Amino acid sequence: MNSEILGVILTFIITLVIAFPLGKYISKVFQGERVITDFLNPVERFIYRICGIDPHKEMNWKQHMAALLSINFVWLIYAFFVLLFQSHLPLNPDGNPDMTPDLAFNTAISFLVNCNLQHYSGESGVTYFSQLFVIMFLQFVSAATGVAAVAVLFRAFAEKTTEKLGNFFVFFTKTITRILLPLSIIMAIILAFNGTPASFDGKDSIVTLQGDSVQVSRGPAAGMIAIKHLGTNGGGWYGANSAHPLENPNYFTNMVEIIAQVIIPMALIFAFGFFIRRRKLGYVIFGVMTVGMLTLMIPTLISETAGNPVLGHMGLKDISAMEGKEVRFGVAASAYWQVMTTIISTGSINSMHDSSMPISGAMQLLGMMTNCFYGGKGVGLLNYFIFLIIAVFISGLMVGRTPEFMGRKVEAREMKIAAIIALFHPFLVLVGTAISAYFAAHHPQMAWSVQPSSWFNNPSNHGFSEMLYEYTSSSANNGSGFEGLADNNIFWNITTGIVMILGRFIPIIGPVAIAGILAKKKYIPESAGTLQTDTATFGIMTYAVIMIIAALAFFPALTLGPIAEYFQSY
Amino acid sequence: MKKYIWPSIKLTLFMVLVLAVLYPALIAAVSKTAPGQGKGKTVTVNNKVVGYENVGQNFTEDKYFNGRPSAVNYNAAGSGGSNKGLSNPDYQKAVQERIDTFLVHNPGIKKEDIPAELVTASGSGLDPDLSPAAALIQVKRIAAVRRLSETRLMALVSDHIKRPLLGVAGPAKVNVLKLNIALDALK
Numbered sequence: 001m002n003s004e005i006l007g008v009i010l011t012f013i014i015t016l017v018i019a020f021p022l023g024k025y026i027s028k029v030f031q032g033e034r035v036i037t038d039f040l041n042p043v044e045r046f047i048y049r050i051c052g053i054d055p056h057k058e059m060n061w062k063q064h065m066a067a068l069l070s071i072n073f074v075w076l077i078y079a080f081f082v083l084l085f086q087s088h089l090p091l092n093p094d095g096n097p098d099m100t101p102d103l104a105f106n107t108a109i110s111f112l113v114n115c116n117l118q119h120y121s122g123e124s125g126v127t128y129f130s131q132l133f134v135i136m137f138l139q140f141v142s143a144a145t146g147v148a149a150v151a152v153l154f155r156a157f158a159e160k161t162t163e164k165l166g167n168f169f170v171f172f173t174k175t176i177t178r179i180l181l182p183l184s185i186i187m188a189i190i191l192a193f194n195g196t197p198a199s200f201d202g203k204d205s206i207v208t209l210q211g212d213s214v215q216v217s218r219g220p221a222a223g224m225i226a227i228k229h230l231g232t233n234g235g236g237w238y239g240a241n242s243a244h245p246l247e248n249p250n251y252f253t254n255m256v257e258i259i260a261q262v263i264i265p266m267a268l269i270f271a272f273g274f275f276i277r278r279r280k281l282g283y284v285i286f287g288v289m290t291v292g293m294l295t296l297m298i299p300t301l302i303s304e305t306a307g308n309p310v311l312g313h314m315g316l317k318d319i320s321a322m323e324g325k326e327v328r329f330g331v332a333a334s335a336y337w338q339v340m341t342t343i344i345s346t347g348s349i350n351s352m353h354d355s356s357m358p359i360s361g362a363m364q365l366l367g368m369m370t371n372c373f374y375g376g377k378g379v380g381l382l383n384y385f386i387f388l389i390i391a392v393f394i395s396g397l398m399v400g401r402t403p404e405f406m407g408r409k410v411e412a413r414e415m416k417i418a419a420i421i422a423l424f425h426p427f428l429v430l431v432g433t434a435i436s437a438y439f440a441a442h443h444p445q446m447a448w449s450v451q452p453s454s455w456f457n458n459p460s461n462h463g464f465s466e467m468l469y470e471y472t473s474s475s476a477n478n479g480s481g482f483e484g485l486a487d488n489n490i491f492w493n494i495t496t497g498i499v500m501i502l503g504r505f506i507p508i509i510g511p512v513a514i515a516g517i518l519a520k521k522k523y524i525p526e527s528a529g530t531l532q533t534d535t536a537t538f539g540i541m542t543y544a545v546i547m548i549i550a551a552l553a554f555f556p557a558l559t560l561g562p563i564a565e566y567f568q569s570y
Numbered sequence: 571m572k573k574y575i576w577p578s579i580k581l582t583l584f585m586v587l588v589l590a591v592l593y594p595a596l597i598a599a600v601s602k603t604a605p606g607q608g609k610g611k612t613v614t615v616n617n618k619v620v621g622y623e624n625v626g627q628n629f630t631e632d633k634y635f636n637g638r639p640s641a642v643n644y645n646a647a648g649s650g651g652s653n654k655g656l657s658n659p660d661y662q663k664a665v666q667e668r669i670d671t672f673l674v675h676n677p678g679i680k681k682e683d684i685p686a687e688l689v690t691a692s693g694s695g696l697d698p699d700l701s702p703a704a705a706l707i708q709v710k711r712i713a714a715v716r717r718l719s720e721t722r723l724m725a726l727v728s729d730h731i732k733r734p735l736l737g738v739a740g741p742a743k744v745n746v747l748k749l750n751i752a753l754d755a756l757k
Contacts, residue, residue, distance in 0.1 A: 007739035051580040070574035074582050123648050133590045140589045141582075169577060176585065181593065188597045195624050198594075198601035198608035203647060208627040209620045209750055210634065215647040216625055218610055223597040240649035243693030245624040246610060251740035308686070310656045314666060316689075317682045318703070323661075323690040324651040327638070327699040330741035334693075351693045352651035462655035484653035565657050 004332035008301075011255050011336065019263045023270025023282075029178045030151050030171065030275060037178045047173055058164035061516025064152050065509055067168040068145060072112060072505075075141060079108035079134045083126070092127035093202025094217070099125070106493035106500075111138035113504035114146060114376060116228070116235030116347055116479035117470075117496060119488040123217040123239055128200060135235060136224040140184075143231030143264075144175040146378030149508050150268060151175075153385060154275040156519035157406045163520055179264065180230055187226035187260055195249040198222040221247060229260040232377045234347030234479045242337075242350045243326055254329050254350060258337050261346045265374040268381055276406070281534040285384065288539045292373035292546065296363040297339045303359035304335035309570055324352030335360060342367030345376030347479030354457065354466065354482040358566035361465060361482075362558055368476035370550040371425065376477060379504075382511040384542075387549070389418045389514060391542040392533065401531055408518040421510035425475050426553035428499050432471035433557060435495070437464065450489040457484025461568070465561035470496060475503035613747060615754075621747050622646075626698040629750060632675055633715045635700065635708050637746045638687055639668060642695035652691040665689050676711045683707065699743040702731050718756060726752060 028035050048055045059067065082089065083104040087097050099107060103119055110117045111134065120126060126135065148171035155165040192198040197218040204216045221237035225247055228235055238244040248254055269289065273282015307319035325334045334351035341348055342364040353364055367373070372383035389405065393415055396403030403410040436455075439446060440463075444453035456463035466482040473480055474496040481487070487496070524530075532538060601608025611623040621627050628644035629636045637644070641652040654661035668689040673681060685704040705727045713720045730749045734740045 003734040003738055004741055007735070010739050047581070047584060051584060052577050053581070067574045067578070071578035071581065074575070074578045078582065121648060121650070132594050133586060136594070137586055137590045141585060169581065173581070176589070181589070184593070185596065189600055192597060192601035192608055193604045195606060195611045197606075197610045198597050198604075200598060201609050204610075204622075206619055206621055208644075209615070209747065209754070210627065210629055210631060212628055212644075214627070214645045216610065216622055217647055217649075220594045220598055222601065222608070223594045238649050238694075240651065240694035240696070243651070244649050245626065245694060245696050245698050246622075249624045251735045255735075255739070308656055308690075310662055311665070311686050311689070314662075314669060315681050316669070316684055316686060318684070318686045320686040322638075322687040322692075323654065323656070324693045325690075326693050326697050327687060327701055327704075327741065327743050328697075333740060349693075352653055354653035354655060355651060357656065457653050458655040458658045458661075460657065462657050465655075482653070483650070484655075565655070569657050 004330045007251070007255075008332050008336040011258055011333075014255070015259045015262045015266065018259065019266035020270055022263055022267035024274055026179060026267055026271040027274035029174055030154060030271070035178070037182065040177050044173055044177055048169070051169070053167070053169045055167055055170045057167055059167055060163045061152060061156075061165060061512050064165060064168045065512060068149060068508070069505070072145065075138060076108055076112050079112060079138060080104050082134045083107055083130055086127045086130045089127065089129045091129035091132070091200070093200075094124070096124055096127050102490045102493040103488060106497040108134070109497045109501050110479065111135050111233070111235060112142060113477050113500050114142035114231070114233055114345070114379070115474060115477040115500045115504070116233045117474055117481065117500065118235055118479070119493055121239035122237050128219050131224060131237065132220065136227060139224065139227045139231045139233040139235065140176060140180055143180060143227070143233065143377040144172050146376060146508075147175040147179070147268070148172040148378070149512055150378035150381050152512050153382065153515045154272060156515035157276045159519070160407070160523040161520065165516065165519065180227065183230050183260070184223065184226040187230065187256065188222040190256055191222040191225055191253060194253045196222040196225060196246055196253070218246070225257070226260070228348060229257050229346065230264060232261055232265060232344050232346045234341065236348060242348050243352065245326070248350055250328055251333070254333060257348070258340055261348065262340055262344060262374060264377060265344045265380050268378065269374070272381060278534060284534050284536065284539045287536070288543050289373045289384070291543060292370065293339065293343055296343065296367050296373070297336070300335045300339050300360045300363045301332060303357045304331050308357065321357055324355030326350065338364055339367055341480060342478060343370070343373040343375070344380060345371060345476055345478045347473060349480050352483060353469070353480055354484045358562040358569060362562035364480075365469060365472055365554070365558060365562065366550065368472045368478045369425070369429070369554045370546055371476045372546065379477070379508060383507060385511045385515070386418050386421045387546045388533070388542055389414060390422060391538065391545045392531065394545065395531055395538065395541050399531070401529060404524065404530055405518065405533060407523045407526065408521040409524065410518070414514045414517055417510050417514050421507055422549055423553075424506055425503065428475040428503055429468070429471045429554070430557060432474070432495055432499050433468045436467045436471075436491070439491070440467070448489065448491060450486050455486045457486075461561055461564040465565065468557055468561050471499055474499040477504050613751065615751055620751070623745065623747070624698055626696045627747055629746060632711055634750045635705055635712065635746055635753065637700065638697050639689065639691040640695040640697070641691045644696060646696055649694045649696055651693045651695060676708065678710055679707060698745055698747060700746055702727065702742055702744055705744045705749065712753070722756070726756065
């Protein structure tokens with residue numbers, strides 16, 4: 001076995017080894033049990049006091065959502081105005097300009113919703129102030145928002161019948177003080193010692209060995225690169241994201257970054273099992289998600305390591321798919337990253353997805369279309385919960401039993417919510433793609449600043465994939481892109497902005513509402529007639545539901561994009 | 571909603587202070603003890619900074635080991651890849667031209683032996699490395715231009731190969747800037 005494949009296997013094993021104990025720790029943090037970070041108790045009490053928060057006041061699911069939306073609204077307004085006037089604010093050594101209103105709209109939403117779609121380039125589109133006070137700040141708080149939302153789900157199923165589901169501000173604060181900030185500090189220091197800049201110095205000008213004058217962008221990047229992965233955000237300091245040699249200097253940092261983005265989503269699954277005292281359910285969910293991950297990972301690894309057929313047609317013997325990839329990571333670690341970053345909604349990249357092989361492109365899209373294999377910070381488990389409820393309902397119908405989950409009857413109201421949420425993601429993606437494809441096909445010469453005919457970096461089916469990818473990434477709150485698309489203009493900034501904000505809050509409110517409604521219901525003790533949800537059979541059922549909903553809804557679009565390209569190229 | 575707005579604003583202000591001021595200040599302070607003092611690791615020749623260890627440079631002259639094609643021409647004021655898909659006719663033309671150019675500059679090398687990475691653009695446009703094979707294939711040309719023996723150059727490349735992490739994980743690589751500095755130092 002070669003060192004590249006061994007590298008990715010090792011990476012996955014280390015991820016698991018860290019995620020499991022981390023899951024135990026997260027469960028204890030939300031239970032309020034004793035943990036090693038308890039020295040932070042006075043700090044948290046101080047925060048609650050000065051912010052006027054009563055940590056003992058428990059909320060029902062509606063109050064949770066009201067608090068969540070209120071604080072997100074504050075951040076949106078704050079972020080939008082900072083970006084709009086960034087050139088007038090301090091910390092701008094490179095003299096970068098203000099954002100246009102449509103770009104500020106897109107960027108503020110993008111980071112607020114943990115998506116991190118970037119229609120600007122880090123080196124020239126933002127100031128150090130915006131990077132730290134808007135972008136990095138939102139990377140922390142949007143991740144904590146997701147975790148606080150999933151903590152409601154934990155509470156809903158931990159007790160028999162309850163309306164009291166904890167306090168949003170407490171979940172939020174503890175996620176930052178106990179999980180995200182300590183891990184970020186450790187990771188940022190690791191990065192800084194491997195060559196990632198962390199000082200506030202601006203661009204450097206140098207004369208190269210060969211005598212060219214070039215500039216090198218720098219800045220306090222290490223801290224942001226840590227949270228961009230730990231928070232499954234993905235927005236890079238530099239334009240090339242984690243393909244940039246300062247953002248991701250070597251194979252070791254590459255392992256650190258790809259491990260960092262997966263550990264918390266994975267840990268949350270274990271934490272769920274521990275928290276509700278049903279470890280087996282946690283393991284079954286983890287198993288289904290891992291099988292889902294492998295369903296996408298194996299074809300990607302095969303198609304990327306098999307190489308680029310076009311190079312073979314030109315007569316080369318070495319046909320490694322190195323377009324858009326870096327030598328220090330190699331093909332296998334790039335393929336591994338492509339899948340992980342799309343299934344867990346990080347959207348950071350260490351290779352250019354636009355230049356990956358057609359089958360890999362299809363797998364990246366499928367990763368975002370299913371959007372629940374491990375999934376983003378908190379929201380991955382919430383998305384999975386929707387599919388789980390649908391699987392409960394369908395299984396119930398198949399065997400002729402009342403659908404029940406964790407001792408609560410699943411009835412019409414919950415099912416309606418689940419069905420709407422499950423269909424909402426395909427709706428946003430396909431309607432968006434259809435509208436953009438309509439303009440590209442029928443109005444290519446529209447008198448816009450960027451005409452639809454100039455949107456694409458690649459013609460034909462691949463151009464269609466660029467549009468499909470952009471909306472899939474927006475709706476899944478992923479943030480990666482087929483970056484060839486000319487996306488910094490009013491059409492793309494506004495439409496993807498709307499898709500991102502809907503694709504964030506509706507799929508958070510829906511599952512939390514279902515959990516809240518179920519938690520209030522009368523608890524029915526398990527009997528011989530109860531549908532078992534922590535078995536392998538039910539796991540397979542859930543997997544099938546995910547694949548049928550995602551594959552059937554999106555298959556026609558995939559056929560027009562990467563699948564057609566595959567048949568043309570091989 | 572209204573009763574949550576005030577706590578939200580206060581919590582936001584506090585978190586901005588912790589996350590956007592204290593946290594980056596702490597990391598910047600700690601990084602002062604790191605190689606490069608948190609400003610990026612530079613490489614110097616005769617006390618003059620000639621580049622950053624991790625940031626690739628444009629080497630086009632035949633007397634140097636050439637790096638990979640770059641979509642941003644190795645100007646690290648920006649970064650990025652070509653974002654071309656393999657089915658794109660423009661892309662196929664560009665690769666064909668790179669193959670032809672390579673053959674002109676490297677007489678005696680057969681087309682089928684050209685490593686793929688030398689005719690494909692990197693992800694960042696700033697890739698600082700080459701695989702050992704991509705460095706070795708340029709030895710013949712450089713030996714001819716510099717009038718050095720091929721065995722000496724091959725030994726030089728071998729000395730600069732960085733093995734996979736712990737010997738097991740990831741690819742082997744050669745830092746092009748460091749290799750070229752060592753090349754200039756050869757007598």
